[in-house]
Amino acid sequence: MKITKKTIIAAVAATSLTIGAIPAYAATPAKTVKAPTAQQQKDSKVVTYAKSLIGTPYKKDGTTKKGFDASGYVQHVYAKFNVQVPRTIKDIYKPGKNVKKPQQGDLVFFDTKNKKPREANFVGIYIGNDEFIAVTVNKGVSTQSLKADYWKKAFLGAQKAPTTPIKKAPVKKK
Structure with a gap:
């Protein structure tokens, strides 16, 4: 099994979410909010x-x-x-x-x-x-x-x- 930088980051993020070190919303991509005209x-x-x-x-x-x-x-x-x-x-x-x-x-x-x-x-x-x-x-x-x-x-x-x-x-x- 080839371990890449991407795999390590995903594993760290998943572990951090599981133990609560990172709030779940921080792992989801941010939505683009348009500034009001x-x-x-x-x-x-x-x-x-x-x-x-x-x-x-x-x-x-x-x-x-x-x-x-x-x-x-x-x-x-x-x-x-x-x-x-x-x-x-x-x-x-x-x-x-x-x-x-x-x-x-x-x-x-x-x-x-x-x-x-x-x-x-x-x-x-x-x-x-x-x-x-x-x-x-x-x-x-x-x-x-x-x-x-x-x-x-x-x-x-x-x-x-x-x-x-x-x-x-x-x-x-x-």
Whole structure:
């Protein structure tokens, strides 16, 4: 029997695993983990900030931490990251790029009035695991499940997270 360096290393590793000198996970090859993209990192920050506002009450036409309506909330969250979002749900829905599988930070749209033709009248921010965060009249800023019958029936679709930077007003020179 020919003993090679590879055979000796395998025998030492097996013996070490058996006696517990090396944890079992150390003997398995490491998985390659891709670093999150800049967009994914931004999305995570968006979701973290969006969640920090849970409990903020609903306020008709609200756009501040004192109270939000659905579009005012989305607009406020993205403004924190210098991203411009239109004020109304219809205007937010128009230019978006539809996606089949939303990612964290993408927008989810609903027709809660069930009119024909269907049109977007409610928006939330997708946070993963079939959940989104939005402002409802009864609960204010709260998490919701896309699997709930109410939201399943009203669901129109998802769109990529907005990315248009907020334009700063030019500084007037005196």
